[in-house]
Structure formats: structure tokens, C-alpha cells
Amino acid sequence: MIQGANGEWEVVIGLETHAQVVSNAKLFSGAATEFGAEPNSQVSFVDAAMPGMLPVINKVCVEQAVRTGLGLNAEINRHSIFDRKNYFYPDLPSNYQISQYKQPVVGEGKVIVDLEDGSVCEVGIERLHLEQDAGKSLHDQHPDSTYVDLNRAGVALMEIVSKPDLRNAEQAGAYVRKVRAILRYLGTCDGNMEQGSMRCDVNVSVRKPGEPLGTRCEIKNVNSVRFVQQAIDYEARRQVDILEEGGTIDQETRLFDSDRGVTRPMRSKEEAHDYRYFPDPDLLPLELSEDFIEAIRADLPELPDQKKARFVEALGLSDYDAGVLVAEKEVADYFEKVVGGRDAKTAVNWVTGDLFGKLNESGREIAGSPVSPADLGGLIDLIADGTLSGRLAKEVFDAMFESGRPPAEIVEERGLKQVSDSGEIEALIDTIIAGNADKVAEYKSGKDKLFGFFVGQVMKASQGKANPKVVNDILREKLG
Amino acid sequence: MVELTHLTIAEARDGLAGGVFSATELTEAHNTAIEAARPLNAMVLETADRARDMAARSDLRLAKGEGGMLEGIPLAIKDLFCTEGVRTTAGSHILDNFVPPYESTVTANLWRAGAVMLGKTNMDEFAMGSSNETSFFGPVENPWRKPGDNRPIVPGGSSGGSASIVAARAALAATGTDTGGSIRQPASFTGLVGLKPTYGRCSRWGIIAFASSLDQAGPLTRSVRDAAIMLSAMSGHDPKDSTSADLPVPDFEAALSGDIKGLRIGIPSEYRMDGLPEEIEKLWQQGIRWLEEAGAETREVSLPHTKYALPAYYIVAPAEASSNLARYDGVRYGLRVEGDDLTDMYERTRAEGFGAEVKRRVMIGTYVLSAGYYDAYYVQAQKIRTLIARDFQSAFDDVDVLLTPTAPSEAFAVGDKSDDPIAMYFNDVFTVPASMAGLPGVSVPSGLSETGLPLGLQLIGKAFDEETIVRTAGVLEAAAAFDAQPEAWWETGQ
Numbered sequence: 001m002i003q004g005a006n007g008e009w010e011v012v013i014g015l016e017t018h019a020q021v022v023s024n025a026k027l028f029s030g031a032a033t034e035f036g037a038e039p040n041s042q043v044s045f046v047d048a049a050m051p052g053m054l055p056v057i058n059k060v061c062v063e064q065a066v067r068t069g070l071g072l073n074a075e076i077n078r079h080s081i082f083d084r085k086n087y088f089y090p091d092l093p094s095n096y097q098i099s100q101y102k103q104p105v106v107g108e109g110k111v112i113v114d115l116e117d118g119s120v121c122e123v124g125i126e127r128l129h130l131e132q133d134a135g136k137s138l139h140d141q142h143p144d145s146t147y148v149d150l151n152r153a154g155v156a157l158m159e160i161v162s163k164p165d166l167r168n169a170e171q172a173g174a175y176v177r178k179v180r181a182i183l184r185y186l187g188t189c190d191g192n193m194e195q196g197s198m199r200c201d202v203n204v205s206v207r208k209p210g211e212p213l214g215t216r217c218e219i220k221n222v223n224s225v226r227f228v229q230q231a232i233d234y235e236a237r238r239q240v241d242i243l244e245e246g247g248t249i250d251q252e253t254r255l256f257d258s259d260r261g262v263t264r265p266m267r268s269k270e271e272a273h274d275y276r277y278f279p280d281p282d283l284l285p286l287e288l289s290e291d292f293i294e295a296i297r298a299d300l301p302e303l304p305d306q307k308k309a310r311f312v313e314a315l316g317l318s319d320y321d322a323g324v325l326v327a328e329k330e331v332a333d334y335f336e337k338v339v340g341g342r343d344a345k346t347a348v349n350w351v352t353g354d355l356f357g358k359l360n361e362s363g364r365e366i367a368g369s370p371v372s373p374a375d376l377g378g379l380i381d382l383i384a385d386g387t388l389s390g391r392l393a394k395e396v397f398d399a400m401f402e403s404g405r406p407p408a409e410i411v412e413e414r415g416l417k418q419v420s421d422s423g424e425i426e427a428l429i430d431t432i433i434a435g436n437a438d439k440v441a442e443y444k445s446g447k448d449k450l451f452g453f454f455v456g457q458v459m460k461a462s463q464g465k466a467n468p469k470v471v472n473d474i475l476r477e478k479l480g
Numbered sequence: 481m482v483e484l485t486h487l488t489i490a491e492a493r494d495g496l497a498g499g500v501f502s503a504t505e506l507t508e509a510h511n512t513a514i515e516a517a518r519p520l521n522a523m524v525l526e527t528a529d530r531a532r533d534m535a536a537r538s539d540l541r542l543a544k545g546e547g548g549m550l551e552g553i554p555l556a557i558k559d560l561f562c563t564e565g566v567r568t569t570a571g572s573h574i575l576d577n578f579v580p581p582y583e584s585t586v587t588a589n590l591w592r593a594g595a596v597m598l599g600k601t602n603m604d605e606f607a608m609g610s611s612n613e614t615s616f617f618g619p620v621e622n623p624w625r626k627p628g629d630n631r632p633i634v635p636g637g638s639s640g641g642s643a644s645i646v647a648a649r650a651a652l653a654a655t656g657t658d659t660g661g662s663i664r665q666p667a668s669f670t671g672l673v674g675l676k677p678t679y680g681r682c683s684r685w686g687i688i689a690f691a692s693s694l695d696q697a698g699p700l701t702r703s704v705r706d707a708a709i710m711l712s713a714m715s716g717h718d719p720k721d722s723t724s725a726d727l728p729v730p731d732f733e734a735a736l737s738g739d740i741k742g743l744r745i746g747i748p749s750e751y752r753m754d755g756l757p758e759e760i761e762k763l764w765q766q767g768i769r770w771l772e773e774a775g776a777e778t779r780e781v782s783l784p785h786t787k788y789a790l791p792a793y794y795i796v797a798p799a800e801a802s803s804n805l806a807r808y809d810g811v812r813y814g815l816r817v818e819g820d821d822l823t824d825m826y827e828r829t830r831a832e833g834f835g836a837e838v839k840r841r842v843m844i845g846t847y848v849l850s851a852g853y854y855d856a857y858y859v860q861a862q863k864i865r866t867l868i869a870r871d872f873q874s875a876f877d878d879v880d881v882l883l884t885p886t887a888p889s890e891a892f893a894v895g896d897k898s899d900d901p902i903a904m905y906f907n908d909v910f911t912v913p914a915s916m917a918g919l920p921g922v923s924v925p926s927g928l929s930e931t932g933l934p935l936g937l938q939l940i941g942k943a944f945d946e947e948t949i950v951r952t953a954g955v956l957e958a959a960a961a962f963d964a965q966p967e968a969w970w971e972t973g974q
Contacts, residue, residue: 045582049807051575052562052584052686054721084803086849088826095806146822148811276849278858281693281800283722 001168002206004240009206011236012213013166014126015228017179019158019189020133020197021064027132027156028055028098028283035195039138039149047154049093054282057082061156062286064188065105065130066296068158071186071303072125072179074109076293080286082130086276091135091148099159101277104129105286111162111182112305113174114323123175124163133157158189164203164213169229176200176225177327181304184329199223202256204235206243214239215249219263222256231256235263307332315344324352330366337373342380350376354394358401370404371397379407389468392416420467422474425458428466429474432457443479454479484509485649489553489706492652496542496552503542503552507535507596510554513650514598519970520621522635522644524559525567526599534596541594549713551594556651558642559600560607561587561697562686566597570688571605571615571638574808574815574833584686585718586655586697593713598651601641605835606805607662607690610907612640613898614837622670622891623648623966626931630969632894633933636666636887636907642700643670647966653701653710657687659694660793661887661911664923667700668886668936671925671964673953674700675707676911678944679918680725683718689804691797692723694915704924704953708732711946727944735947736954741775743952746879750786751910753888760885760935763927767883767937770959771952781879783871788864789913794905795848795861796916801838802845808833840901869917876942881952884910886936890929914940924953925962934964 002009026033029046046053069076083101106128113121135153137146160179166172180191180198191198200223205216217239219231234256239249254263279285302310304326311322325348326332339347355376359369379397382388388396388411399410411417419425432454433440443450458471484506487495495501511528531554538552562568562580569575583591591597604614611634612620622635623644635644639656643666646654656663658676667674675698682697689695699710712732718724747768752761768778810816810829817832819825834842848857875882888909897904914921920943923936937956941949 048812050582050813051568051570051578051580051688051807052582052684054685056720056722086803086806088806088809090809090811090822093807093812095809096803274851276803276846276851276854278799278803278849278854281691281723282689 001209002236002240004244006244008209009236009240009243010209011167011232012164012205012207012216013168013172013232014164014203015162015166015172015175016201016203017160017162017176018199018201019068019160019183019191021061021130021156021158022188022190023058023060023064023156025058025060026154027058027061027130029154031154033155035197037151039147039151041151043150043153047093047150049095055098055280057283057286058156061130062105062288063296064156065128065158066288066293067186067300068160068183068188069106069109069128070297070300071182071188072106072109072111072128072160074125074128075107076288077103077105077107078288078290078293079103080105082280082283082286083277084280087273089134090146091137091150091153093135093150093153097132097134098280098283099131100129105288111175111178113171113178114327115174116170118320118323121171123165123171126161126163128158128160131157131159169232172202172232173225173229176228178304181327181329185301185303187301193223193225196223200228202228202231202235204232204239205249206236206239214243215251217249217252217254217263219254219256220266227256227258230258230261231263234261238263304329304332315339317344317348321348321352328366334366334369334373338376338380340377342377342384346380346383347377350380350397354397370402371400375400375406382407382411386420386467387411387418388416389418389464391464392418417465418467419462419465420470422470425462425466425470426474428458428461429454429471429478432461433478440479451475451479485513487652488703489550489652489701489709490703492553493551493709497547503535503538503596504532506552507531507554507598510598510651513648514645516971517645517648517650520623520644520648521618522602522620522641522648522650523556523599524569524571524602524617524641527566527597528599530566531596531598534591538594538596548592548594549709550590552596553594553652554596554598555590556598556601556642556645556654557587558603558639558655558657560603560657560688561655562688563587563597563600566600568600568688569616570607571603571617572833572835572838573616574829575688576616576815578814580686582686585683585720586687586714589716590655590713595713601639601645601654603641604638604662605838606688606801607638607657607659607695608801608837608841609637610661610665610904611892611894611897612637612644612666613894614835616835619894620644621894623968623970624670624891624933625966625969626933633891634669634894636669636891638662639666639674639700643667643672643674646670646700646702647672648968648970649965653699653706655697655714656700657690657695657697658911658915659690659696659797660915661908663698663700664911664921664936664938665887665907667923667925669891669934671934671962671966672700672702673704673707673922673924673957674698674936675711675922675946675950676915676920677711677715677946678725678920680723681711681715681920681944681946683716683721683724685718685720691800692804693800694797704922704950704957705733705736707922707953708736708950725944730947732946732950735950737951738954738958739775740771740952740955743776743881743948744879745771745776745778745952746781746875746882747778748783748786748875748882748884749780750783751884753909756885756888759929760888763935763937764883764885767926767956770956771883774955774959776952778883779879781875781882783868783875783913785864785867785871786913789868789916790905790909792861792864792868793908793912793916794844795857796865798841798845799849799858800845802842802849805834805838805842837901865916868913872913872917872919872940880942881948882940884938884940886910886923886938890931890933890935910938919943920946920949922949922953924956924960926956926960927962928964934962
């Protein structure tokens with residue numbers, strides 16, 4: 001809800017997410033899809049729309065779309081159609097995009113979105129269809145010419161259309177993150193928004209609660225979760241301001257200017273196309289057998305919601321901890337390797353506490369963590385078997401993060417091994433007691449707080465290596 | 481010495497195999513004939529040197545007994561087939577500098593079978609036309625003329641150059657493409673056999689697209705046997721064309737048993753339309769008698785939606801064309817006319833690059849696909865297409881093959897219909913229905929008109945049953961015994 005001058009306004013948001021399909025070859029040609037290659041080095045005759053060239057569907061891309069549909073709890077359409085969307089643009093070599101219009105490969109589904117406060121909301125999926133990406137116009141290569149890079153032309157995209165079920169920027173952001181997580185779990189899109197392999201068109205309208213939907217504006221090509229949220233906040237406020245001043249909203253396509261944090265209309269040239277959709281006569285309808293779909297279903301990995309439930313039920317984690325861990329597949333995978341039969345709560349604390357802290361500090365992703373999950377597990381084992389105290393363990397962890405070396409090596413090299421030998425500790429304690437007769441007297445006369453002083457002295461004398469539990473036990477015995 | 485340019489493929493094949501003449505001699509004779517036939521304007525590119533090289537290699541293979549099905553046979557190739565390293569224009573200014581870096585599947589199949597390429601044939605621009613008058617390279621002339629009348633006659637279209645050069649005895653056969661009749665109608669106009677196979681029989685990969693759901697390659701030849709040989713070499717499943725049929729290719733020549741006893745021939749009543757010239761009606765009746773005399777049964781069948789086929793075709797084909805031709809935009813290849821900005825460049829390039837008929841069809845196609853008209857035109861036309869296919873299916877419950885005229889008239893004079901698109905489109909009235917249903921059809925030269933020009937009869941078969949139309953065509957050909965030939969006026973400089 002947005003508070004306006006004359007009451008509250010409800011914001012209605014729907015998202016179209018364009019996700020680049022993970023596949024070695026393009027949707028209708030054998031050309032490679034790798035990011036960052038030399039311009040025009042991954043272009044087949046089909047991609048360049050040479051005369052007489054014909055598209056042939058890449059089965060892998062269809063499997064990926066079906067896998068994604070299943071991951072979004074959606075209906076898979078056994079029969080779907082590829083259509084041509086006709087418009088002229090230099091980065092679109094055939095001057096039509098092969099897409100799916102009336103009969104997409106995936107129908108209605110739903111996504112459970114986890115919100116900050118621990119609550120969830122359900123967002124409907126309207127459809128998912130396969131389509132070709134366009135190439136890229138390069139305006140900075142020459143003072144008065146535009147160059148075109150067709151490496152991306154023909155790469156498979158999935159357009160995932162949500163129902164207008166989102167009501168604020170937070171929900172929208174959480175939806176995008178959840179969809180991205182599902183795609184990454186499925187391995188159908190790398191979800192990399194910076195490289196453009198995932199981007200969103202955001203539809204925003206506002207209305208008085210209970211009234212019919214207002215006129216919407218579509219904000220094109222927003223490429224980060226933060227920008228999606230900023231664009232929604234700006235756009236909703238803009239629409240409320242116009243309506244409250246008695247104006248009307250024009251249905252239009254807008255761009256988000258991330259430098260200024262505003263949306264503005266796209267140039268009129270780029271809107272109001274009549275795309276003249278019609279079924280592509282070069283392609284047969286896509287017919288999927290039940291066996292094809294079931295084989296993919298049987299092969300689905302565990303998805304975030306299922307993983308979260310398992311973490312809670314089988315490992316006894318809190319909803320919150322489990323939610324944090326499963327939000328990124330890499331984190332969940334890392335965590336599972338760390339825990340491997342160890343105490344789950346300890347593992348969560350190390351991963352979400354110390355490791356996340358260090359990663360944040362150094363600006364790294366978990367994939368680039370210098371500490372391997374096996375080594376972190378090893379560190380936890382060293383604590384569990386009494387080799388390291390909690391304090392020493394932190395020191396060892398810091399060294400592991402610095403050097404990437406395994407904990408045992410560091411412990412060995414620095415002689416950090418905890419001393420649990422009672423004889424050794426007893427000797428140290430005897431020395432301390434002998435050298436602090438006054439404090440001993442004070443303690444015995446009832447100054448209990450001094451117990452900590454003795455522990456500290458012993459630990460200091462052992463250079464922190466004495467097992468605190470053993471120290472405590474012996475001290476208590478000696479001091480009576 | 482035999483007249484090498486007057487042979488059929490089958491005869492040339494035997495002569496080459498028996499060492500009566502070499503592939504090189506055969507090719508040289510055709511190179512010479514092609515040069516002599518230049519007044520017909522049937523070729524847009526002669527590739528005599530390449531032909532010599534290919535023929536020399538054929539001779540080596542023949543000497544080793546390794547010859548393919550078409551070893552050493554000189555062919556002309558419609559300029560709609562992309563040929564690697566050889567300019568391919570589709571008869572259009574917009575592609576008149578285009579040299580493909582790839583070879584179409586059909587021509588690659590032909591070269592693999594040992595055929596020799598004489599050159600590329602003139603055609604209606606982007607295969608849009610029924611008289612070969614829309615080519616950027618000028619009209620093609622039919623080698624046939626009315627006796628005592630020197631006015632140039634059209635060879636039909638769009639495979640007009642292919643038809644003309646084979647009829648002029650300057651190529652043993654040629655490839656054509658047929659979207660609504662572009663093989664069969666020119667065959668009828670030039671006294672040749674023209675076979676359009678079932679949609680999906682020949683790969684479309686590397687053939688410049690006009691209307692993707694209709695386009696199909698096929699041969700123009702001087703005999704039914706030659707058409708069968710050519711079709712066997714051209715056909716086959718191609719994974720690069722999603723609409724290519726994954727079916728084995730029969731030996732079509734083996735279908736020529738000469739026996740059609742008991743075969744059921746359907747005569748579609750709706751093809752007996754008002755205004756059909758009496759001589760064509762008479763020829764049709766003659767054709768019925770010939771087939772009956774050979775032991776076939778004939779019976780009337782009804783194809784009730786026939787009258788909607790032509791209007792529906794002139795919605796579907798332009799719709800697809802408007803989209804297929806969008807790629808000719810001056811950005812990557814072909815003609816570019818610079819402009820003040822991008823849109824201006826697009827407009828100037830396409831205004832200069834396309835001829836009037838192509839523009840007309842791009843406009844029609846764009847219109848019928850636009851918002852508000854799509855349902856009224858394109859969707860309706862697709863429904864009609866389904867009904868037409870259903871008509872044929874139910875007719876084929878009762879008969880094995882249909883016999884019809886190929887074209888509603890004899891060949892007409894250059895310029896006669898070029899100002900009247902509707903009259904021009906009417907040329908396809910008998911060929912379009914089979915195209916809309918994707919069925920195979922063959923035109924067989926069956927007689928001469930009163931003015932001395934060739935006329936063809938058409939046989940339409942079931943999907944992927946080219947064998948039956950080939951067999952029937954063989955019988956029709958034998959009965960008609962069409963052996964008239966045009967006078968070689970171009971050789972004497974008339």
C-alpha cells in the first residue's frame with residue numbers, strides 16, 4: 001500500500017522474466033552460446049538469416065523449458081507452437097523473432113516466495129515460453145556507424161510470465177530471487193543478471209483497494225533485483241502522484257534509468273509495433289510425449305522448498321536458518337558438504353556466521369571461498385575432538401581463509417593444538433596459585449568473581465592452548 | 481553421331497555408360513547450345529568452365545565404373561537454389577551480388593549423384609509470377625512460337641528459365657521449384673514433364689524461401705522417366721529442414737511399369753469451370769480416354785472447396801513471403817542503398833531492390849497478417865486449406881490418382897497479362913489446390929493447341945505416392961506420344 005494524499009493505493013505488479021537457457025547450442029542452430037566471445041564468432045548461417053537457411057529446434061532447450069516448467073509447479077503443454085514475431089531491427093537478422101505466442105510450452109504454475117519476516121506468499125505463473133534472443137547493437141565502435149554483434153542472436157530464452165499477484169517491491173524482489181534460485185537449482189539458467197542472462201520486464205499499476213486494475217506501464221529490461229525494486233517504488237509513486245492530481249496513466253513502455261533511479265518513456269519509435277504473429281511455417285508444432293516429460297520429472301533435483309523442509313525436519317534447523325541456506329544453491333551445497341554427519345547447528349553457525357562474514361568482507365561469492373567445505377568440516381571436527389578451543393578455532397579459520405590451507409596443517413605449524421593433558425595443566429595452575437597467594441585468599445574469603453582471573457592467568461600462561469574445560473575442573477578442585 | 485543435346489537423361493546415361501560419348505563431349509555440346517540460346521534469356525549465369533571441370537571428373541569416375549545415378553548429366557539449376565561460390569539471385573536486384581557460402585541440399589544431392597551444372601536459370605523474382613516476366617534480369621522467352629507469328633511467348637513461371645532452356649534442348653533437365661504451380665505450369669507451356677513432389681519429399685534447405693509451407697523442389701524434364709530419375713536423386717530426408725519427411729526414397733524409375741490396369745482415376749468435377757477453353761476440355765477428355773484404353777477406371781469425384789483454393793493461396797503465400805523476405809534489409813548481404821538513417825536505408829534498399837510483383841505480395845502479406853485482419857484473412861485461409869486437404873483425402877478414398885488440365889490456357893504472349901495480376905494469378909487455378917494440400921502433381925505434355933503451342937495434363941497423387949503418378953504419367957506420355965519440338969529460331973537469329 002502506498003499512502004497518498006487522499007488515502008491508500010494498492011500497487012499491482014506482474015513480472016516477465018527473460019532467462020537465458022543453459023545449453024551449448026542456440027535454440028534453432030548449432031552455434032555456441034558462451035558468454036564473452038569475440039563479436040560475431042558464434043554465428044551460424046541460420047543466426048545470420050542467410051537466404052534459404054532453416055531453423056531446427058534444439059532438443060536440449062526444450063528439455064530445459066520443460067524442466068523449468070516442472071520446477072515452477074506448472075502445467076506442461078504436450079502441444080505447442082512456434083510463431084514469428086515480425087519487426088525490423090538490425091540486431092534481429094531475419095527481422096522476425098521466433099517465439100511462442102498463443103500456445104506456449106508451459107502453462108500455469110506457482111512459486112512460493114519467502115519474505116524477510118519469515119512469511120511466505122504464493123505467486124501465480126501465467127506461462128513460460130521459449131523464444132530467440134536478439135543480437136546486440138554496438139554504438140561505440142565508430143563515430144557514425146552502428147555495428148552489430150550476433151553472438152547472442154538465436155540464443156534460447158525462457159520468458160516466465162507471473163500473474164499480477166505481487167503487491168510491493170519487497171515481494172517482487174523476493175519473487176525474482178526465488179525464481180532465480182529455482183532456475184539455478186534446476187541448472188536451466190545461470191541467473192546471472194549482470195551478464196544479462198536474466199532480466200525482467202516489470203508491469204506496474206496502482207488502484208484503490210477493491211477497485212478494478214489500473215492502467216499499467218511496462219518497464220523494460222531491468223537487470224538487477226535492486227533495480228526491479230527501485231523501479232517499482234518510483235513507478236508506483238509516479239502513478240499515484242499523477243492520479244491524485246486528477247491525471248490518467250498512459251499505457252506505455254518505459255525504461256529504468258539506474259543512474260537517476262527513475263523510469264522514463266521509451267522513444268516512441270520503439271513502441272506500438274504490430275508484430276503480425278503467425279505460426280512459423282519452417283517449424284512443426286512441438287509435440288511432447290508423456291514419456292519425455294516423465295523422464296525429465298524423474299530426473300528433477302531437490303528444489304529450494306524441498307531442501308528447506310528437509311533441513312528443518314532431518315537436521316533440526318530453524319526455518320530461518322534453513323531459508324538462508326537454501327536461498328542460493330551453492331550455499332546449500334556447501335553447507336551440506338560441511339555438515340556431512342556433523343552437528344548441523346554448529347555447521348550453520350560457521351557457514352552463515354564466520355564464513356559469510358569473511359566472504360562479505362572480501363567481496364567474494366561462496367563459489368570463490370578459499371576455505372573448502374571439507375576443510376571447514378575438518379575444523380569443526382578439531383573442535384569436537386577437543387583439539388581446538390573455540391577461540392583457537394577462530395584463529396585457525398582466519399588463517400584458513402587467508403591461505404586456503406587445511407586446518408590440520410595450520411594447527412601443526414603454529415603449534416595451536418589445545419592442551420588437555422591434566423598433568424601439564426595442573427603444573428601451570430600450581431605455579432599461578434603459588435604466585436598469587438593474596439588473590440587466592442581473597443577468593444577463599446568469598447570473592448567468587450576471581451575465578452575468572454585464575455582461568456585467564458592459566459590460559460595466558462598456556463598461550464591460549466589449555467583446554468578451558470580441563471582448566472576449569474582442576475582450578476575448582478584446587479581452589480576448593 | 482547422335483545429337484547430344486536432344487537426348488533424354490536415360491538415353492544419355494546409356495550412351496555414357498556404353499562409352500558412345502564422354503561426359504565432356506556431352507557437356508561441351510550443351511555449353512554450346514546454352515550460348516546459342518542466349519536470345520531466350522533463360523540463363524542468368526552460365527558456368528561453362530565449372531561444367532567442364534565437373535564433366536572431366538565425371539569421365540574419370542565413369543572410367544572407373546564409379547558413376548552415380550546422374551553421372552555426367554548436364555543440368556540447369558533454377559537460381560533459387562543456393563550454390564556454393566556461384567552467384568544466386570532469386571531473380572532479384574536485392575540479391576544480384578549474392579554469392580552463397582553453402583550449397584542447397586537438393587543441388588548437393590545432384591552433384592553427389594554425378595550431375596554437371598551448366599548454369600543458373602532465370603526465374604520470376606523470388607518465384608513470384610506465372611510468366612517469368614517479373615525477373616530483374618528481364619523476361620524469359622519460350623522457345624515455342626505460334627507458327628507464322630514471331631511474337632515472343634512466355635514460358636510460364638516461376639521456373640520459366642528452367643523450362644525454356646530444357647525445351648530449347650540446351651540442358652538435359654533442370655531443377656525447378658513449385659509453390660503454387662511454378663514447375664507444372666511452365667512444363668505445360670513448354671512441352672515438358674514437370675513434377676512437383678509431395679511437400680517434404682525434397683529438402684528446402686538452401687532454397688531461397690518464397691512461401692515456406694508450400695515451396696517444393698522438383699524436376700523439369702523431357703520425359704517421365706527422366707523426371708523419375710531426377711526425383712530419386714533430388715529427394716531424401718534432411719535433418720536441416722524440420723519439414724522434410726523422414727521416409728525412404730523409392731526408386732521412382734522402377735515405378736514405370738506401364739501397367740495401370742484397374743487403377744482408379746478421379747476426374748474432379750469442380751475443375752470443369754466456366755470459361756475453360758474448349759481445346760483444353762477436349763484434351764482433358766482425350767486424356768481420360770487414353771487412360772481408360774490402358775485399362776484404368778475413371779470416375780467423377782468432387783473437390784467442393786476448389787473454388788476457394790486460389791484466393792486462399794493468395795493470402796497464405798504472400799503472408800509467409802512478407803515475413804520470409806523481411807531479411808533482405810541491406811544490413812548483412814545483398815543490395816544496400818544508403819539512407820539518412822536506419823529506416824531510410826531499409827526503405828530505399830527495399831524500394832530499389834524489389835520489383836513491383838514482390839512489393840505487391842509483401843504488401844498483401846503484411847496486410848493479411850496485421851492486427852484486425854489476421855482472423856478475417858489468414859486464419860480463414862488456413863481453415864480453407866484444411867478443407868481443401870480434406871476434399872482430397874475423401875476423394876482418395878475412392879480413387880488412386882486425379883487427372884486434370886495443368887493450366888487453363890496455352891502459353892500467352894509476353895506482355896499480355898503482366899498488367900493484370902488477377903488474370904495472371906488465374907494461371908495457377910488447377911495447380912494451386914494440390915499445393916495447398918501438399919500433394920504431388922505432375923504435368924505431362926499431351927498435345928498442341930490450335931495455335932500450335934504445347935498443352936499439358938496434370939496428375940495429382942496421394943501424399944508420398946509419387947510412384948503412382950509417375951506410373952500413370954508414363955502411360956499418359958506413351959499414349960499422347962507428344963514429339964513436337966519448337967523450331968530453333970534463336971539459332972538462326974530470327
